[in-house]
Amino acid sequence: MTAGVAAGTEGTAAAGECIGTAALPGLPQALSARARTLAGAVRRRCVDLAGMESPSGDAPRLDVLAEELAAGFRATGAEVRREPGPAGDHLLLTWAGRDETLPHLLLVGHHDTVWPVGTLQDWPVQEENGLLSGPGVLDMKAGLALLEGAFALLADLGERPHRPVRLVVVADEEVGSPDGRKLVERQLPGAAAVLGLEPPHPDGRLKTARRGSTRVRLTVTGREAHAGNHASEGVSAVDELVDQLVAVRSLARLPGTELNAGRITGGTRANVVAGRAEAELGLRFATAEAQRNTLDTLAHLTALRPGARVRTEVLSSRPAWPERSGNPLLRHVRSLAAALGQKLDGAPAGGAGDTNLAGARGLPTLDGLGAVGAGPHARDEHIRVDQLAPRIALLAGLLAVPLPRLRERP
Structure with missing residues (x-):
């Protein structure tokens, strides 16, 4: 072949019995x-x-x-x-x-x-x-x-x-x-x-x-403002996200659940109150019940500060085996x-x-x-x-x- 490595009866045993190689001697x-x-x-x-x-x-x-x-x-x-x-x-x-x-x-x-x-x-x-x-x-x-x-x-x-x-x-x-x-x-x-x-x-x-495993994106929307002159008019999406992540980390203490904050982004400049921030979370679950309960909690997150919005999006999910x-x-x-x-x-x-x-x-x-x-x-x-x-x-x-x-x- 030009690529790769190649060179030039259903069993009738009782349930669970291994036929092995007896059907093909040698x-x-x-x-x-x-x-x-x-x-x-x-x-x-x-x-x-x-x-x-x-x-x-x-x-x-x-x-x-x-x-x-x-x-x-x-x-x-x-x-x-x-x-x-x-x-x-x-x-x-x-x-x-x-x-x-x-x-x-x-x-x-x-x-x-x-x-x-x-x-x-x-x-x-x-x-x-x-x-x-x-x-x-x-x-x-x-x-x-x-x-x-x-x-x-x-x-x-x-x-x-x-x-x-x-x-x-x-x-x-x-x-x-x-x-x-x-x-x-x-x-x-x-x-x-x-x-x-x-x-x-x-x-x-x-x-x-x-x-089981699930990737979740948390997206926080705030309100941009000048961080020096009009900070009180802004709502920091970065601050909101940090507080949400602190709260979310408690999920990792639930039986059968593990959480990894794998990626965090947000904001534009140090002198601008951040208007947007997001985090991608990796979650792993020992049981289907732990998976359901944790994802339900994440789906119902609410903003901790007035004017902020929090959205949860499941990017991919596999059930526990x-x-x-x-x-x-x-x-x-x-x-x-x-x-x-x-x-x-x-x-x-x-x-x-x-x-x-x-x-x-x-x-x-x-x-x-x-x-x-x-x-x-x-x-x-x-x-x-x-x-x-x-x-x-x-x-x-x-x-x-x-x-x-x-x-x-x-």
Whole structure:
């Protein structure tokens, strides 16, 4: 292929039982061996993708990267559809399965990052002591490269996914997927399971639950006036916003709620009473109830000083995905990992992602199937090169091996 990394029966077990690789004898050994030979190409793909800056909101750069990803996945046999979005195109990719009558397997990812253009100038993609670092390499360009490698691996072995596969790659995940979530939600009906390509916990454990998250903008309107001669005629939007934020911080003491004031702007000059100010808040919630109560409180904020106005706007929101007992999908992945000679487990995660949309609906969902590493959204962001091959093999196995029954039949 010219881009990417490619080279030249529904289970009938009882609920929760993992079929593993018994249906495909010899496959674990073949997957592991071929994954080791493909790891170098996947590493190079990680370098290439991380070298293409794609901050959220930069539609031209995101669209260039989307086309690069489309070419790579198309070479693995995917049908590609670009879905226009206000901040960059999303991708919907589909692969045929050996049994097209089965419900599809849905994978979700994103190609935007939190890093502004120019970051590569003083932080180039580089490898040292087995760690590959660079902006966005962990979150989550390596996850996309790994999936390319998994499909290339199956093609090399003459295998196909067991069931139809869909992949959604959104352009606005790092800002809460305000537009991309619609594309994800349209693929949820009928999905047998949903897998996320976000990075796992630093120790490699998968993510079995996620907190809800919401971005809120507080906008305060005051009245401008000369700060020296006619200060009493003005109403400071900055002062009002500061007082509102002090009051809002008390929400962070509510059970199951966390709050981060991520951005504050306002005013024009030191000698002008500020007529406008705003803050963007990031909120995270352990439960749906905490999310409802906190957002209701924010929606009913009132001004603390005469003449000021306060407006609350929800910019994006994801529901809480609670931990569920049992989790047959995790048992299946653990069984598959063991057959591949890997030890794997799962645990809830603090961050939110597009898998929240599936997990909150009760669909069999796991996240964290991307590259193993640490430091997302930080200057020490990196992946472990020695863990690329195991993840390629695991993803290929999840595509090829039949799923057990993951939900009770009605």
